[in-house]
Amino acid sequence: IASLLFSTIACYSQSKDIVGSWIWRDSVNTIQYFIKANGTIEERYAFSKEDIWKKIPITGTYKFKKDHLLTIKWANESFQIVNVKFIDNFTAEMQTLNRKDGPGDKYVFKKIIDEEVIPDK
Numbered sequence: 001i002a003s004l005l006f007s008t009i010a011c012y013s014q015s016k017d018i019v020g021s022w023i024w025r026d027s028v029n030t031i032q033y034f035i036k037a038n039g040t041i042e043e044r045y046a047f048s049k050e051d052i053w054k055k056i057p058i059t060g061t062y063k064f065k066k067d068h069l070l071t072i073k074w075a076n077e078s079f080q081i082v083n084v085k086f087i088d089n090f091t092a093e094m095q096t097l098n099r100k101d102g103p104g105d106k107y108v109f110k111k112i113i114d115e116e117v118i119p120d121k
Contacts, residue, residue: 018064018084022092022109023052031107035062041072070094 022033030052034042042057060074070082081098090111096104 018070018092021112021114022094023112024094024107024109031109033109039063069097 019035019037024031025048028048030046030048032044032052039061041060041062044052044055044057046052046055058074060072062070062072064070068084070084072080080096083095083097085093087093092109093106094109095106
């Protein structure tokens, strides 16, 4: 029974995957990444009291390597390299590395989990 329970949990648990919607927020600002499985990424910025979903996203493409480096090419042809350290399945610390003034601040992002309810027919 224990091995059956363990295998069920292991099969249905989420892996530490970069794909999804990630959000960071403090008392003033909000940053949101929407990272899609097709290799595209969207980034939105807003003040904490604003509706971030109404902001026009910055778009780009990305590659995520096993060494936890997220490489982004934005639509304006700029590049961003982000070190991603997973804390757990729903929390990741992200830090921009390729800045002229040294590595950027570390931000702890939370993965947004959304479940769809499908009504009975």
